Amino acid sequence: MTASAGADPASSGSQLPGLAWPVGLCVDGAPVLLGSRCTACSIAMFPPQAVCPACMCEALAEEAMPRRGQLYASSTVHVGPAKWHKPFTIGYVDLPNGVRVFSHLVGDPAIGAEVELDRAVVGREADGSAIESFVFRAVEG
Numbered sequence: 521m522t523a524s525a526g527a528d529p530a531s532s533g534s535q536l537p538g539l540a541w542p543v544g545l546c547v548d549g550a551p552v553l554l555g556s557r558c559t560a561c562s563i564a565m566f567p568p569q570a571v572c573p574a575c576m577c578e579a580l581a582e583e584a585m586p587r588r589g590q591l592y593a594s595s596t597v598h599v600g601p602a603k604w605h606k607p608f609t610i611g612y613v614d615l616p617n618g619v620r621v622f623s624h625l626v627g628d629p630a631i632g633a634e635v636e637l638d639r640a641v642v643g644r645e646a647d648g649s650a651i652e653s654f655v656f657r658a659v660e661g
């Protein structure tokens with residue numbers, strides 16, 4: 521099912537409930553982003569796509585993304601949607617499989633720091649219910 525040696529989400533993962541993105545899996549208790557890999561040109565992508573943006577092939581396989589990457593860029597946002605906690609920090613994380621993920625960040629990891637996927641509450645709906653999303657945070661220690 522997967523084109524690389526990553527975890528097989530179909531056999532070892534379970535869909536995470538209540539997250540604001542439809543591709544979260546939980547493998548061995550840790551969140552995992554589910555993306556795609558093109559079976560023709562082998563590029564990986566997140567979020568998953570129906571058509572490869574590089575070669576236009578429609579034969580894509582689901583693939584679990586690596587959980588750790590390196591922070592490429594970040595910015596702190598002070599004005600945003602009313603339901604999001606402010607200020608919040610967002611950034612691009614480069615994964616070792618060539619995918620660059622746009623994400624909320626927790627804490628203030630330095631550019632170039634190793635960061636790891638996690639989940640966190642990033643806001644509140646008008647009714648007070650939590651908005652949970654995937655985030656990246658600096659790797660401890």
Ligand SMILES: [Zn+2]
Pocket residue numbers: 558559560561562563572573574575576577
């Ligand atoms: Zn392709």
